[in-house]
Amino acid sequence: MYLVKCEVVVIEFHLDARSGVAPYRQLIHQVRHALRLGLLREGDQLPKVKDVVAGLAINPNTVLKAYRELEYEGLVAARPGIGTFVTGTLDGGPLAAHQPLRRDLARWLAKARRAGLDDESIEALFASTFRSASEEDIA
Amino acid sequence: MSAAIETEGLGKRYRRQWALTDCTLSIPAGHVVGLVGPNGAGKTTLLSLAVGLLAPDAGTIEVLGGMPGAGPTQLARVGFLAQDSPVYAGLSVADHLKLGARLNPGWDEGLARGRVDRLDLDPGQKAGTLSGGQRAQLALTLAIAKRPELLILDEPVASLDPLARREFLADLMQAVAEQQLSVVLSSHLVADLERVCDYLIVLVGSRVRVAGPVDELLATHHLLSGPYRDPATLPGGLKVISASHTDVQTTLLVRTSGGILDPAWTVFQVGLEDLVLAYMSQATGRRRRDNHHLEVRK
Numbered sequence: 068m069y070l071v072k073c074e075v076v077v078i079e080f081h082l083d084a085r086s087g088v089a090p091y092r093q094l095i096h097q098v099r100h101a102l103r104l105g106l107l108r109e110g111d112q113l114p115k116v117k118d119v120v121a122g123l124a125i126n127p128n129t130v131l132k133a134y135r136e137l138e139y140e141g142l143v144a145a146r147p148g149i150g151t152f153v154t155g156t157l158d159g160g161p162l163a164a165h166q167p168l169r170r171d172l173a174r175w176l177a178k179a180r181r182a183g184l185d186d187e188s189i190e191a192l193f194a195s196t197f198r199s200a201s202e203e204d205i206a
Numbered sequence: 207m208s209a210a211i212e213t214e215g216l217g218k219r220y221r222r223q224w225a226l227t228d229c230t231l232s233i234p235a236g237h238v239v240g241l242v243g244p245n246g247a248g249k250t251t252l253l254s255l256a257v258g259l260l261a262p263d264a265g266t267i268e269v270l271g272g273m274p275g276a277g278p279t280q281l282a283r284v285g286f287l288a289q290d291s292p293v294y295a296g297l298s299v300a301d302h303l304k305l306g307a308r309l310n311p312g313w314d315e316g317l318a319r320g321r322v323d324r325l326d327l328d329p330g331q332k333a334g335t336l337s338g339g340q341r342a343q344l345a346l347t348l349a350i351a352k353r354p355e356l357l358i359l360d361e362p363v364a365s366l367d368p369l370a371r372r373e374f375l376a377d378l379m380q381a382v383a384e385q386q387l388s389v390v391l392s393s394h395l396v397a398d399l400e401r402v403c404d405y406l407i408v409l410v411g412s413r414v415r416v417a418g419p420v421d422e423l424l425a426t427h428h429l430l431s432g433p434y435r436d437p438a439t440l441p442g443g444l445k446v447i448s449a450s451h452t453d454v455q456t457t458l459l460v461r462t463s464g465g466i467l468d469p470a471w472t473v474f475q476v477g478l479e480d481l482v483l484a485y486m487s488q489a490t491g492r493r494r495r496d497n498h499h500l501e502v503r504k
Binding site: 082084087089090116117120121122123124125126127128129195 | 237238372373375376377379380382383384397400401402403404421424472475477
């Protein structure tokens with residue numbers, strides 16, 4: 068086992084206070100996003116908890132919670148006393164699926180406009196459908 | 207894990223006025239607790255009781271399993287930073303560290319010196335000539351270097367500018383990460399608390415209105431919007447925190463452990479600030495809303 072980039076921290080976190088998204092979710096999202104874009108690769112180290120805390124002035128438990136969840140998803144692994152390292156990837160499948168989905172969505176948007184919906188009604192319709200669909204998933 | 211602070215029916219009276227009434231709390235250790243409420247709500251009274259500067263007039267309080275201020279061991283376990291970060295204006299930064307070392311059995315000299323270096327404080331400078339942010343950082347240095355298990359801070363950032371505020375909170379969080387410290391801090395600025403606190407207590411008009419882990423509070427409170435409805439006709443299990451009505455629409459902030467199943471409601475997530483404000487106006491504006499409610503029903 069060799070790890071060349073042991074001490075190289077690749078990404079930096081930021082928080083959007085107005086987004087309404089819980090801070091630990093924002094951290095998770097940023098790691099997943101970096102994985103998807105290929106900015107983070109297997110073996111890369113995530114920022115140390117105390118550095119995130121000092122940089123963002125946030126509660127250490129928030130960072131730990133985000134890292135725990137990423138670990139649970141199998142994307143990272145914690146090595147006690149050393150740090151948290153990327154072990155999984157998030158590429159291939161999802162990106163390839165984007166193109167056809169985008170085409171379907173564009174077609175649907177055109178249909179909605181022809182039916183006389185303005186931008187706001189389209190957004191509201193999408194948001195409420197998205198919400199009830201996610202709720203059905205949970206239930 | 208033992209409780210950081212445990213109170214039962216705690217009360218404090220100044221002459222005939224109760225500054226804190228029937229306060230029952232159980233705050234687990236290992237949290238960063240935000241104590242929020244308007245000025246005069248009783249925040250400082252509660253914190254002063256926790257460090258033993260005041261004695262209760264009713265009920266009991268235990269801090270880290272001991273009686274507040276009872277003996278040197280208890281004093282060494284709890285750090286306290288009073289409002290406006292008091293320092294001795296005529297003493298230098300180095301004098302303050304010397305004082306800290308003499309007065310505290312568990313003093314961590316390396317930590318204190320390291321922090322003073324990192325903050326770029328001149329050891330020879332008199333504390334009275336430091337900026338507000340530097341004074342707060344010096345006071346925080348003393349409080350952290352005594353290596354307490356619980357650190358209590360009364361409005362630590364209220365008088366600081368936004369940059370100094372952020373730096374102070376970042377340093378405090380770093381200490382929490384490195385030293386496994388429990389923290390209780392009071393503030394009337396919810397935005398500051400949102401990032402750093404994972405446990406919240408809302409205190410208004412001498413009473414605790416709500417207390418609990420932030421995640422749990424956010425998960426159990428919802429903002430509902432829908433056609434007009436008399437809150438009295440809502441199903442049980444929904445606790446209405448605030449309600450506002452127009453002739454046709456009702457907006458409610460409710461607390462419930464289950465989901466919202468009634469399809470008439472559009473459900474929104476509630477931010478911490480809205481949640482705190484709802485509890486504050488519930489405590490102070492009840493009469494006004496009741497009148498309004500009557501008007502609507504006429």
